[in-house]
Each structure stands twice: as C-alpha cells, then as structure tokens.
Amino acid sequence: MNAKQFRFVSGDRRVREDRRFVVGKGRFAADIAAPGMRHVALVTSPHPAARILAIDKIEALSVPGVHYVLDGRELAAATQPLLAGLDTPKVPRRPLAVDVARYAGEWVAAVVADTRALAEDAAELVRVHYEPLPFVLDGETAYAPGSPIVHVDHGSNVLIDRTFVWGEVEKDFAESPHHLSLRLRWGRSSTVPIETFAVLANWDPWRELLDVYASVQMPRFPEQVALALKLPGSAVRVHNDVDVGGSYGVKRGIKHAVLVGYLSRRLGFPVRLVEDRLENMRGGDGHGPERNFDIEVAFDDSGVIRSMKMRALDNVGAYAGRSPFQLGKPIGAIVGPYRINSVQYRAIAVTSNKTVQEAVRAFGQSPTNYAIERAIEEVARHRGLDRLEVRRRNLIRAEQFPYLIPSGTTYDSGDYHAVIDKVIARANYAGLLAERDRLRRQGLLAGIGIAACLEPSGANSTFEPLLNPKNETTTYSDSCRINVDLSGAVTATIHTLSAGQGHETLVATVIGEVLEIDPDRIRVVRPDSLSSLPSQSPVGSRMAIMLGGAAFHAAQKLKARLLAIAAHDLKIPLERATYDAGHVFDRVALQNRRSWAELVTIAHRHFHRLPPGTEPGLAFTHVMQVPTGGQLPTADGRVQMYPCFAFEFHLLLIAIDPDLGNPEIKHYFVGHDCGTVINPKIVRGMTMGGIAHGIGAALYEEFAYDAQGQLLAQSLMDYLLPSAHEVPPVDIVHHVTPSPHTVFGQKGSGESGYLGAPAAIASAVNDAVSPLGIVVNSLPIKMAQLADLIAAARDKSKARP
Amino acid sequence: MRVELTVNGETRAVEVEPRISLLDCLRERLLLTGAHAGCEHGVCGACTVLVDGAPVRSCLMFAVQADGYAITTIEGVAPGPGELSPIQDAFCETHGMQCGYCTPAMILAAHALLADNPAPTREQIVDAISANICRCTGYAQIVEAIALAAERMRGLNQPVCRP
Numbered sequence: 004m005n006a007k008q009f010r011f012v013s014g015d016r017r018v019r020e021d022r023r024f025v026v027g028k029g030r031f032a033a034d035i036a037a038p039g040m041r042h043v044a045l046v047t048s049p050h051p052a053a054r055i056l057a058i059d060k061i062e063a064l065s066v067p068g069v070h071y072v073l074d075g076r077e078l079a080a081a082t083q084p085l086l087a088g089l090d091t092p093k094v095p096r097r098p099l100a101v102d103v104a105r106y107a108g109e110w111v112a113a114v115v116a117d118t119r120a121l122a123e124d125a126a127e128l129v130r131v132h133y134e135p136l137p138f139v140l141d142g143e144t145a146y147a148p149g150s151p152i153v154h155v156d157h158g159s160n161v162l163i164d165r166t167f168v169w170g171e172v173e174k175d176f177a178e179s180p181h182h183l184s185l186r187l188r189w190g191r192s193s194t195v196p197i198e199t200f201a202v203l204a205n206w207d208p209w210r211e212l213l214d215v216y217a218s219v220q221m222p223r224f225p226e227q228v229a230l231a232l233k234l235p236g237s238a239v240r241v242h243n244d245v246d247v248g249g250s251y252g253v254k255r256g257i258k259h260a261v262l263v264g265y266l267s268r269r270l271g272f273p274v275r276l277v278e279d280r281l282e283n284m285r286g287g288d289g290h291g292p293e294r295n296f297d298i299e300v301a302f303d304d305s306g307v308i309r310s311m312k313m314r315a316l317d318n319v320g321a322y323a324g325r326s327p328f329q330l331g332k333p334i335g336a337i338v339g340p341y342r343i344n345s346v347q348y349r350a351i352a353v354t355s356n357k358t359v360q361e362a363v364r365a366f367g368q369s370p371t372n373y374a375i376e377r378a379i380e381e382v383a384r385h386r387g388l389d390r391l392e393v394r395r396r397n398l399i400r401a402e403q404f405p406y407l408i409p410s411g412t413t414y415d416s417g418d419y420h421a422v423i424d425k426v427i428a429r430a431n432y433a434g435l436l437a438e439r440d441r442l443r444r445q446g447l448l449a450g451i452g453i454a455a456c457l458e459p460s461g462a463n464s465t466f467e468p469l470l471n472p473k474n475e476t477t478t479y480s481d482s483c484r485i486n487v488d489l490s491g492a493v494t495a496t497i498h499t500l501s502a503g504q505g506h507e508t509l510v511a512t513v514i515g516e517v518l519e520i521d522p523d524r525i526r527v528v529r530p531d532s533l534s535s536l537p538s539q540s541p542v543g544s545r546m547a548i549m550l551g552g553a554a555f556h557a558a559q560k561l562k563a564r565l566l567a568i569a570a571h572d573l574k575i576p577l578e579r580a581t582y583d584a585g586h587v588f589d590r591v592a593l594q595n596r597r598s599w600a601e602l603v604t605i606a607h608r609h610f611h612r613l614p615p616g617t618e619p620g621l622a623f624t625h626v627m628q629v630p631t632g633g634q635l636p637t638a639d640g641r642v643q644m645y646p647c648f649a650f651e652f653h654l655l656l657i658a659i660d661p662d663l664g665n666p667e668i669k670h671y672f673v674g675h676d677c678g679t680v681i682n683p684k685i686v687r688g689m690t691m692g693g694i695a696h697g698i699g700a701a702l703y704e705e706f707a708y709d710a711q712g713q714l715l716a717q718s719l720m721d722y723l724l725p726s727a728h729e730v731p732p733v734d735i736v737h738h739v740t741p742s743p744h745t746v747f748g749q750k751g752s753g754e755s756g757y758l759g760a761p762a763a764i765a766s767a768v769n770d771a772v773s774p775l776g777i778v779v780n781s782l783p784i785k786m787a788q789l790a791d792l793i794a795a796a797r798d799k800s801k802a803r804p
Numbered sequence: 805m806r807v808e809l810t811v812n813g814e815t816r817a818v819e820v821e822p823r824i825s826l827l828d829c830l831r832e833r834l835l836l837t838g839a840h841a842g843c844e845h846g847v848c849g850a851c852t853v854l855v856d857g858a859p860v861r862s863c864l865m866f867a868v869q870a871d872g873y874a875i876t877t878i879e880g881v882a883p884g885p886g887e888l889s890p891i892q893d894a895f896c897e898t899h900g901m902q903c904g905y906c907t908p909a910m911i912l913a914a915h916a917l918l919a920d921n922p923a924p925t926r927e928q929i930v931d932a933i934s935a936n937i938c939r940c941t942g943y944a945q946i947v948e949a950i951a952l953a954a955e956r957m958r959g960l961n962q963p964v965c966r967p
Contacts, residue, residue: 198905503903
C-alpha cells in the first residue's frame with residue numbers, strides 16, 4: 004500500500020481542531036463554570052514523612068466565604084482507595100493523606116471557599132500538627148534492608164521484584180568471548196503540560212448523577228472515579244467534549260476527581276479544583292520514571308551482542324498507581340531494534356518519600372531505549388569499532404520480519420538499515436564528522452549523537468496480567484459510532500478526551516477515505532461517558548491504530564449496508580452493486596444507480612424497500628480489539644505486548660563550550676518510519692514535540708530533591724522546559740514500512756521523537772567529552788555538572804607529570 | 805475598587821479586589837477565557853495579552869494597573885465570526901499547535917512581532933516567542949506559521965513591483 008492509493012489518508016490536510024484553538028475558543032476544564040460553584044485549595048504536608056497528630060480547622064472555618072475543610076479521615080471513611088495496578092492492597096492510595104503523610108507536598112486537607120483566593124488564604128490558617136518520621140528518598144536505599152518503610156503494613160518498600168529469563172542467558176554469556184557491564188541513571192522528570200490539572204464536579208442529588216469536567220487522559224477514568232466514590236458507573240457522567248491542555252501521559256486525575264466529587268456530594272454545590280503550578284509539581288502526582296539500570300552484555304569480537312542482563316529499579320514515589328507498569332511495557336521491546344538472542348530482565352519497583360510517579364510519554368520505554376543504546380556504544384568502544392557499524396551489525400534485517408524477540412513479542416515490520424542509510428545520506432555523515440573535527444580544532448567539545456530506537460504502538464495493556472497475576476486483562480478496546488441522519492449528513496463519535504492529538508481529524512479522514520466523501524463534511528462529536536462506547540483513552544500511541552481502526556470498520560459496515568440496500572432496491576445480485584463516492588450503481592448497467600440521498604431516504608423512511616430483516620436508519624458501531632492481542636502471558640512471562648513497532652533513527656551534532664558546559668545542538672536529523680502516515684502535519688508535530696521533550700529530559704529537566712526530602716523544582720524557573728532557543732531545527736527523513744496489522748498500514752506515532760532523543764543526546768555528549776576521558780552515564784546531563792566534570796578532567800590532565 | 809478596562813476596543817467597568825490579576829479579571833469577570841493560566845509566575849507565557857500593542861504577562865499585572873490601557877486578547881484578533889486573521893490562518897496552515905493551550909498567547913506574540921517587523925528572520929521569530937513555552941510542538945511549526953503569515957501579510961495591499 005502506498006500513499007497514491009489514498010484519497011485523503013497521507014494527504015497534507017489541515018487539522019480541524021486548530022480552528023477553535025487559534026481564536027481562543029478551545030474549551031478547557033478551567034474555562035467551564037457552573038452556577039454556585041465553589042473552589043478548592045489544598046493544605047499540604049511540609050514533611051517527607053510525618054504522622055498527622057491533629058488538624059485544627061477552627062480558624063480557617065471562621066473566615067467569611069469559607070465553607071468546609073475536609074481531612075483524610077472523613078474522605079477515607081466515605082470512599083474506597085484508588086485503584087492500584089499491582090496486587091499491593093497494603094499500599095492504599097487516597098486523595099488526602101490518612102494519619103500519615105508520605106511525601107513533602109502530599110495533600111492533607113482541602114479547603115472549600117467562594118473563590119480560589121479565599122481558599123488559599125484559609126488553607127494557610129489550617130493548623131496541622133505533625134510528628135516527623137524517618138524517610139527515604141533514594142531508590143536503592145529504599146530497596147535495601149534496614150530502610151525506613153514508606154508503608155509499614157506492606158512490610159517493605161518493594162512493590163514488585165521479578166526476574167524474567169528468556170532463552171539460554173547463562174549459556175550465551177559463557178560462550179561469548181567478551182562481557183561488559185555498566186550502571187545508568189535516568190533522572191526523575193516528567194511531561195509538565197502547560198495546563199495544570201483541572202476538574203469540576205457537580206452532584207445532582209435528585210437525579211443522583213455526578214457530572215465531571217476534567218482535563219484527563221486516563222484509561223477507565225469514569226469507572227475508577229465511580230468505584231472510589233462507591234457509586235454505580237452510571238452515576239458518574241464524564242464529559243468528553245473538554246479540551247486537554249497537554250498531557251503526554253500524566254493527566255490521570257483520579258484523586259482530584261474523587262476529592263471534588265465527594266465534596267460536591269457532601270456540600271450540595273458544584274466544586275472545582277484547578278491546581279496552581281506548585282500544587283501541580285509537588286502533589287499533582289505527575290512525576291515520571293526515576294530509574295537505575297544495571298546492564299551486562301555478552302558479545303563477540305565483531306561487536307555482535309548475544310545476550311543481555313538488565314536490572315531496572317524504579318523509584319515510584321510514595322504510592323502505587325499504574326506507574327509500576329512502566330517497567331512492564333519495555334518487555335515488549337526489550338532488545339530494541341537488535342537481534343539479541345537471550346535476555347534476563349529484573350524489574351524492581353520501590354516506594355520512597357517522593358511525589359507519586361504517573362504515566363509519562365512512552366510509558367518507560369524511553370529510559371529502556373537509553374539503556375540499550377548506552378550499552379551498544381560501550382560495546383563499540385570496547386571493541387574499538389565504529390558506533391554506527393556496530394549498530395548495523397546488530398540490527399534486525401528487513402527480511403527477518405515478522406521477528407520474534409526473546410520475550411515473546413513479534414515485531415510487525417521494519418527496514419531499519421534503509422532508514423539509517425537515508426539519514427546518513429541526507430545528513431552527509433562524512434561532512435558531519437568533518438564539522439565535528441573542525442569544531443574540536445576550534446577548542447570546543449563536539450560530538451555526534453546516534454540512537455536507533457523502537458516505538459511500540461497500539462497500547463494493549465498486557466503488562467497488567469504480566470505483572471499482576473490477579474489481573475486477566477486481554478483486551479484494550481476503542482470504538483467509533485457513525486450515524487447518517489435523514490438529511491444525509493454523517494456524524495461520527497469519539498469516546499474519550501484528547502490532548503492535542505488531532506483525533507477529530509483522524510476520524511474524519513479515515514471515514515472520508517472509506518466512504519470516498521470529503522472529510523470536511525463529516526461532523527465528529529464526543530458523547531459523554533454515559534453515552535459512550537468502550538474507550539481506553541489515547542495512551543501508548545494507540546489512536547491511529549485503534550480509533551482509526553474502529554472508524555474504518557464502522558465505515559465499512561455503513562458502506563456494506565448501502566450496497567445491500569441498493570442491490571435490493573435495484574433487484575440485482577449484491578456482487579454487481581458497486582460503491583462510488585456515496586452512490587451505488589449496477590456494474591453491468593451503469594445507468595441503474597441509487598444516489599446517497601435516495602439510499603438514506605430508503606434506510607430512514609422506506610422500510611418496505613429495505614432488504615428483509617434490516618434495521619431502519621444508518622447507525623453503525625465498531626468496538627475494536629487490539630490487533631494481535633487477546634492472549635494471557637505464559638508462565639515464564641512471554642507475551643505479545645503491542646502490535647506495531649515504529650522505528651526512529653536520530654543523528655545529531657552537538658558542541659559544548661568547555662568552560663561553561665553549555666551544549667548547543669548544531670544539526671539534528673531523524674529518520675522516522677511509523678508506517679502509513681494518516682496526517683503528515685500531525686505526525687511531524689508529534690515527532691518534533693517528542694524530540695523537544697527528549698532534549699529537556701536529557702539536558703534540563705529534573706525533579707530534584709534536597710537531602711531533607713524537599714522538592715527543589717517547585718516552579719518553572721527551577722524546572723526548565725526547553726524554549727524555542729533550546730530546540731534546534733530538525734530535519735525529518737521519512738520512510739514507510741506499512742504494518743500488516745492495521746487498516747492502512749499505519750503504526751502509532753504519539754510518542755515518537757521522545758523514544759530516541761534522550762539516548763541520542765547522551766550519545767552526542769559522550770562523544771564530545773570522550774577526548775577528556777569522561778563518560779556520563781546519568782540523565783539529565785546538566786550544564787553545571789558537565790562544566791564541573793570537564794574542569795576536573797582538565798585539572799587532572801594538567802597535574803599529570 | 806472600580807476599574808475601567810478597554811478590552812478589544814470596548815471599555816468595560818468592573819468592580820474588582822485590588823489583588824486580582826489582570827488574567828483572573830479577564831477570565832472570570834469578563835469571561836474572556838482565551839488567555840490561559842500556566843504557571844502564574846511569569847515563565848510560561850500562556851497568559852500573554854497585548855497591552856498597548858506590547859505582549860504582557862497578564863498573570864503578573866494587577867487588573868487595577870491595566871486601567872486606561874488598550875488591552876487586546878485573542879478574542880479581539882479574528883476579523884469576524886467564523887473568520888481568521890492572516891496569522892491565525894497561518895497557524896492552521898502549518899498546524900502550529902497541538903493541544904491549543906499556549907496558542908492564543910503565541911498568536912498574540914506573533915502579532916506584536918509582525919506589527920514591528922514585517923520581515924523577521926528565523927532568529928527574530930525564535931526570539932519573539934522564546935518567552936512562550938509550548939510543550940507539544942517543539943516550536944518548528946509555530947516558527948513556520950509566523951514566517952508564513954509574515955510572507956502573506958507582506959503580499960497584502962502592496963503594489964506589484966517588477967524590475
């Protein structure tokens with residue numbers, strides 16, 4: 004399949020959502036107000052660990068305009084703990100701390116007042132008496148015996164510690180002439196959307212219905228809120244027609260929604276919580292993976308890797324949600340794009356007295372890709388070989404697809420060598436090397452960064468049964484409904500919120516493609532959760548595959564119905580009926596035809612002309628199962644994790660001032676193969692945004708803590724998001740290897756760029772500082788740290804006799 | 805206290821607490837929700853509005869300080885219902901956004917730039933939006949949108965000169 008076969012798919016079409024955003028008519032959660040609405044501000048723990056002895060609310064409640072102060076005990080008595088991913092019942096997570104606070108910034112009480120400003124004033128008047136407790140911040144320390152325990156009833160800080168062995172690891176190691184090991188650190192950062200989390204809840208006691216407007220990206224959000232509030236699912240109505248101001252994984256918001264949902268029921272008026280930036284960064288539970296890797300690889304003289312052992316320890320913070328699953332997803336691409344014969348993988352998640360970790364773009368795959376890429380580079384260094392050549396020798400070859408990796412996942416398709424060759428040609432690699440060497444002669448530290456990484460896409464939540472034996476999830480559906488009304492207009496549905504991924508454009512393009520009608524004529528709406536079909540929300544780069552697939556199949560059902568109606572009405576065999584841009588004609592007598600308008604009228608009005616047994620109207624739904632999904636993992640932890648695997652190859656040149664340590668990206672190229680591209684503008688934007696985020700994670704962004712357990716990055720002045728100055732122009736080189744598993748050959752691209760940029764930048768920095776004998780095995784690589792390393796290395800070389 | 809704000813050419817009197825920010829006043833009192841709160845400490849730029857044509861962070865300005873100035877918000881940019889300004893249209897053409905949260909501020913920053921400099925270089929465009937953080941796009945399609953808008957606006961109402 005190639006782009007020429009399509010009318011609208013792959014066309015450089017505008018993104019329909021954009022029109023409302025450019026005029027300021029997006030509808031974000033904080034834009035929505037309800038009459039009589041009151042506002043919440045949070046009282047937070049100043050201690051990383053403390054017993055809550057008493058909460059004195061009197062003074063706060065005496066302020067005019069203050070309605071209520073809610074504490075954790077009251078909320079806990081009325082609600083269920085929030086759903087956890089792993090089987091860890093003794094690590095309960097609730098919106099407000101109950102008796103013990105477990106990180107600095109944790110919500111201890113919620114103040115409700117007429118305005119947010121009044122609520123903030125009153126929050127300062129809530130007197131909480133604490134008894135500080137021992138705390139632990141570092142993941143390895145939390146794992147070691149003798150550490151303070153974050154959840155005493157759980158008995159340790161270990162949420163999961165499981166070792167998988169896929170293949171003959173020990174044999175492969177014994178038979179390989181060379182081994183090396185390295186320890187890597189992926190620092191705690193996150194996606195940090197510009198919109199903080201916002202939610203409005205409005206309980207109607209007569210209808211017994213809770214309306215929720217939230218800036219959310221969370222699978223099964225309505226059900227989870229209902230479960231925690233002890234309400235039937237049908238009593239929680241989440242509005243999907245709310246624009247989300249960025250998420251990239253973190254807008255989970257269960258605790259926020261449960262908190263305001265309870266308050267609205269308790270108090271009898273609408274309640275809104277819009278986090279300020281401090282609440283968001285300390286207690287919004289949106290931090291990303293903080294991971295240590297210990298890697299060993301076994302390889303031969305030519306740098307071909309035979310086997311790998313990886314230990315990943317993730318510090319998930321004070322409570323467990325879905326975040327430990329971020330150790331599970333990478334199992335589906337544990338060897339990256341390489342032919343590694345056997346793997347041992349040890350996945351450890353520990354609690355600590357830090358802010359809770361949530362899902363972040365790539366769901367753990369980006370750190371794992373960084374680890375694999377660092378290992379490859381060390382193998383090249385060990386053998387004295389070219390880094391690019393070692394990658395080429397290890398990459399899966401185009402003719403080997405579909406390719407089964409040791410952990411049980413089969414990669415769908417790819418041509419990694421072709422993508423790399425294209426990038427090398429576009430970048431003029433020899434010229435790039437010459438420019439690096441010229442910069443070095445000018446006294447700069449200059450390096451070339453390389454990364455070859457996979458983007459698993461089409462999220463299938465198979466890591467749930469893999470890491471939690473009580474969970475037997477084998478489907479992760481998404482859906483679309485198409486209705487053709489009596490006027491002949493087409494309306495399609497999306498059953499989740501979106502955070503900038505252009506899903507309305509996706510659905511319209513796909514349906515337009517199938518029906519051969521202008522996508523701009525197709526209305527796309529978002530029914531509320533009670534009117535919706537199953538959706539798991541846009542996670543894991545799944546919507547091009549899953550929502551696009553559901554829209555495709557629903558449109559095919561509609562098309563099949565139009566053909567059947569026309570054939571019946573024309574009194575011809577179905578095989579002779581031919582569909583053409585909404586009309587149907589008889590292939591052997593072209594003048595015999597039924598127009599779109601006629602077919603719509605028959606379907607809606609002329610039951611006597613419908614084929615027997617046909618439902619009137621033209622309404623079609625499709626609930627889509629994930630391609631290749633449906634199987635539980637084997638006992639030794641082999642599983643088909645995701646269906647599709649996109650590939651990206653990064654190549655960049657960086658220059659570092661040796662005195663200041665400030666990196667400047669001189670050139671950046673990326674080769675990207677996500678199969679058939681449905682909308683080039685959207686895919687390009689995703690890739691560019693992912694690279695920008697990766698630059699941040701590699702060079703600038705970190706939720707650092709001091710030794711007292713206080714978060715140091717409490718504002719956007721401390722947590723540095725890349726601005727237009729820090730993100731260079733990027734030359735994207737496209738390649739299309741269609742996936743055999745999807746309707747147009749598309750793969751996911753929602754996390755593209757971010758999958759490889761951190762690894763590529765780490766590679767560039769290491770190449771740049773290698774003449775000084777420095778190796779950096781930790782991200783982020785901050786300017787000050789780099790300057791110190793360079794200065795120390797220069798002092799050492801000067802001191803040498 | 806009472807303050808008179810001239811917003812998008814219309815003068816409106818509002819009774820406000822002295823401590824209310826211009827951003828909160830625009831959003832909550834005048835129901836102009838196109839300006840967004842991102843950090844509320846002057847870093848992200850999502851709350852940018854034009855004050856006498858210059859981009860200003862409305863989270864760092866009190867409503868009472870804005871008395872007497874001409875304020876332009878994103879709601880004042882489109883020429884008419886269903887229509888787009890050349891800059892807004894250029895952002896649609898290049899898809900210079902994703903989630904749309906920083907977009908109104910970016911467009912106002914672009915308006916301020918192009919009002920002063922009809923033919924900006926890439927560096928000047930980058931400079932002009934460097935105080936506005938976008939987390940979605942990596943900026944490339946935003947920079948292209950502004951360059952495209954500049955090119956198109958230079959072509960408007962200009963005599964055609966050929967050598």
